Amino acid sequence: MSKSNGRRARSRAITDAALTSAAGVAEAGPATTRRSVRVRRADTIAELQGFRRWAGMAGAGGPVTAAKLVEAHSGGYLGTALDGSGDTTADEAAVRVGPEALAWAHTVALVAVTDSDDEPIGGLMAGPALHFLASLPSRYGMAPVLAGIMRTSKLHFVAVDEAHRRGGVGAALVSTAIATARTAGADLLYGQFTTSDRGLARFYSGLGFDLSPPDRPLDFTSILGISAGPAPMRGETFFTRWFYGPTR
Numbered sequence: 001m002s003k004s005n006g007r008r009a010r011s012r013a014i015t016d017a018a019l020t021s022a023a024g025v026a027e028a029g030p031a032t033t034r035r036s037v038r039v040r041r042a043d044t045i046a047e048l049q050g051f052r053r054w055a056g057m058a059g060a061g062g063p064v065t066a067a068k069l070v071e072a073h074s075g076g077y078l079g080t081a082l083d084g085s086g087d088t089t090a091d092e093a094a095v096r097v098g099p100e101a102l103a104w105a106h107t108v109a110l111v112a113v114t115d116s117d118d119e120p121i122g123g124l125m126a127g128p129a130l131h132f133l134a135s136l137p138s139r140y141g142m143a144p145v146l147a148g149i150m151r152t153s154k155l156h157f158v159a160v161d162e163a164h165r166r167g168g169v170g171a172a173l174v175s176t177a178i179a180t181a182r183t184a185g186a187d188l189l190y191g192q193f194t195t196s197d198r199g200l201a202r203f204y205s206g207l208g209f210d211l212s213p214p215d216r217p218l219d220f221t222s223i224l225g226i227s228a229g230p231a232p233m234r235g236e237t238f239f240t241r242w243f244y245g246p247t248r
């Protein structure tokens with residue numbers, strides 16, 4: 001896949017250079033074919049369509065997820081509120097068209113590419129969990145939903161093409177997501193994994209996440225202002241990284 005042209009300035013608030021320095025440059029691939037890898041925003045339709053592969057690998061709704069990413073990108077929302085500059089224009093515009101657009105403005109789609117030929121070899125998507133936030137009791141109004149969108153980010157999925165695993169690419173993607181969430185002013189980056197997958201437990205704990213006891217819900221009271229939090233799917237464990245709040 002070729003490097004993107006015509007990227008829109010608004011969606012590039014965090015530059016390739018900033019992302020690269022946030023993640024460091026990962027050395028990827030088996031020892032005999034180690035290659036230098038860069039992490040940056042995915043922001044062309046072709047690149048976002050490629051997310052069907054990584055979302056599929058992670059069991060996160062391959063084609064449907066990729067189609068939603070493309071739609072959010074085409075609508076001009078994807079990742080537009082993540083630079084932490086204090087310019088709320090994007091947020092205000094998104095509020096006018098609804099919480100879904102605001103959630104997309106706080107969502108990042110990252111791609112890991114080889115430095116030599118810009119070949120995509122891994123992807124990550126992180127942003128507010130609108131499904132959970134939209135399920136909050138409507139009697140509390142929009143305030144908890146908006147707080148959740150602005151201050152929580154869920155690592156929806158990360159995946160690396162099989163031939164490039166165990167070379168630091170997944171770690172570089174997640175490290176960039178951590179830096180992005182922190183810059184954007186989130187209190188928390190979290191996600192969940194299948195409890196029996198000890199490789200993933202090692203992967204996330206090695207990246208500085210706290211692992212919750214299996215099957216235990218999270219408590220978002222300090223963020224949402226109401227007593228609520230997402231519950232894991234059966235057999236899943238949450239991992240959390242707080243930037244401000246309970247365990248920083």
Ligand SMILES: CC(C)(COP(=O)(O)OP(=O)(O)OC[C@H]1O[C@@H](n2cnc3c(N)ncnc32)[C@H](O)[C@@H]1OP(=O)(O)O)[C@@H](O)C(=O)NCCC(=O)NCCS
Binds near residue numbers: 058160170172206
């Ligand atoms: C999980 C995944 C993204 C990790 O990507 P990766 O590029 O192989 O990970 P890294 O090389 O950055 O791993 C960093 C560290 O995490 C740990 N780790 C990663 N994968 C591991 C595994 N399968 N078993 C044990 N430890 C593992 C190791 O400590 C590793 O460091 P080391 O290789 O020096 O020992 C990749 O295995 C993948 O795409 N899996 C399929 C999709 C998936 O399950 N995604 C997660 C759910 S959303």
